[in-house]
Structures are given as C-alpha cells and as structure tokens.
Amino acid sequence: MLNAKKALNSFSVDDIQKAKDFLWQVGLDLSAGPEGTLILSEAKTLIYPKSNHRPATFTVLNFPVDNVEKAVDKLCKRGVRFEVYNEPGLRTDARGISRGNGPTIAWFKDPAGNILSVLEAA
Numbered sequence: 848m849l850n851a852k853k854a855l856n857s858f859s860v861d862d863i864q865k866a867k868d869f870l871w872q873v874g875l876d877l878s879a880g881p882e883g884t885l886i887l888s889e890a891k892t893l894i895y896p897k898s899n900h901r902p903a904t905f906t907v908l909n910f911p912v913d914n915v916e917k918a919v920d921k922l923c924k925r926g927v928r929f930e931v932y933n934e935p936g937l938r939t940d941a942r943g944i945s946r947g948n949g950p951t952i953a954w955f956k957d958p959a960g961n962i963l964s965v966l967e968a969a
Contacts, residue, residue, distance in 0.1 A: 856890065858907040859897035860959035866894055869958050873925055902960030911968040915944055915951045918965040922955065930954045930962070 860866040867885055870877055880886040885894040892908060912918040919929060919942055929943025932954075939945045944953045952966040 854891070855893055856908065857893040857895060858903065858961055859895055859900045860957065860961065861897065861900040862958065863894070863896040865958040870894075873922060873927060900959055902956070903962060906954065906962045906964050908961075909952075909964045909966050912965045913968060915953055915965055915967045916942075919944060919953050922965070927955050930956065 863883060863885060867877060870885070870887070875887060876889070878886045878888055880893055880895075883896055886892070887894070887908075890908070910918075923929070923942075930939070930953075931941065931943050932939045932945070936948070937945070938948075939953070942953070943955070944951065950966045952964050954962055954964045956962055
C-alpha cells in the first residue's frame, strides 16, 4: 500500500522560472517535471506553480551539510540572504546561524518566500 521509499515532498511557488533560476544559482540539479513542474531529483522534491501561492510559515526543505558556517559563506557568495531572528526561543547571530537550541541551522527564503535551511548533520 504505502511505501516510504517512494514518498516525495512538494511545495508551491508563484513563479516557476524564478524558482528554477534561484535553485540553479545555489547549485542544485533540477529536472523538468510533468505539467510545468520542477524536480529536485535526489531530494525527491516536486516544486509546482500555483497562481494563489502563499509562502509557507515553516521550513519546507532542509539541506544537511557538514558545516553550516561554510555553507552559509558559500551561499552568501551566490547571493543568498539568510534570515536573522531575535525572538524568544529563536535567536540567530548576525549571519543568520542558530546554535545551541537544537541542530546548528540557518534559514533562507526562495524567491516565492518559502523557508529553506542548511543544518549541520549530526
């Protein structure tokens, strides 16, 4: 019936071309999916256009990395801006890196306003 190995993620964007350009800019491999969608093949993630898209208020996709600081440096050089939070229970440094409250993690947004992250693999 259900097979977790065949499961995939999906999230919407308001402009599929902007999403494609951004994801290539940050160095991800994409392929064209059915009916104007994009596929992040290795992540089994489908990105689809939606005319009434509303950005998610939670992280839609996490990218595990060996070192968050190095990943932030590399992504900043590619034009990515990281989110800086200063809220109770959610604080980052000036570069957008959160440490000591769960995994070391840094959040950024795609052009559609969806929240993505790089987080240090345990």
